[in-house]
Amino acid sequence: MSQAHSDTAFRNKRPQAKDLSAPHLRALRKELLLVRADVERMELAQATIELRQAVTHFSWLKFILPGFGGMRVGSGSKAGFLNAGSIGVLLKQYPIVSSIASLVLAKPLRATIAAGAKPALKWGSLALAGWEAYRIWQQMKNDSNASADDKERAADRSGY
Numbered sequence: 001m002s003q004a005h006s007d008t009a010f011r012n013k014r015p016q017a018k019d020l021s022a023p024h025l026r027a028l029r030k031e032l033l034l035v036r037a038d039v040e041r042m043e044l045a046q047a048t049i050e051l052r053q054a055v056t057h058f059s060w061l062k063f064i065l066p067g068f069g070g071m072r073v074g075s076g077s078k079a080g081f082l083n084a085g086s087i088g089v090l091l092k093q094y095p096i097v098s099s100i101a102s103l104v105l106a107k108p109l110r111a112t113i114a115a116g117a118k119p120a121l122k123w124g125s126l127a128l129a130g131w132e133a134y135r136i137w138q139q140m141k142n143d144s145n146a147s148a149d150d151k152e153r154a155a156d157r158s159g160y
Contacts, residue, residue, distance in 0.1 A: 020028065090097060
């Protein structure tokens with residue numbers, strides 16, 4: 001009879017790794033997380049570059065998004081502090097400036113939309129209320145006509 005071998009009988013024997021203590025495991029996990037974050041950051045940067053290359057034919061986009069057409073810091077006039085390249089660098093370096101700028105620029109737009117929405121909402125709700133009142137009136141009129149017809153038919157059948 002042949003001897004039964006386990007599944008691991010022919011595998012290479014590796015020396016057992018020594019057990020790591022809890023601080024070592026935490027340090028190892030921390031390093032793995034840092035490496036993963038670096039990889040994701042690089043992937044995001046690569047995706048951003050690919051997106052910029054994909055939409056380079058949208059030349060009007062660089063007027064809306066400063067620095068979108070490529071960061072050419074150093075080109076152009078040195079006297080002008082607020083050229084497109086320096087604005088892009090400024091917004092990258094200080095993200096809070098970007099947030100404040102979008103808040104300031106978006107407020108007039110929100111005010112315009114809200115100013116237009118209030119009358120539309122008011123007149124729209126009045127129109128809806130009028131329409132519903134008309135539909136209810138039509139139903140009441142049809143119901144009263146139907147009941148009058150029923151009364152006439154009943155009177156004709158009884159012979160009065």
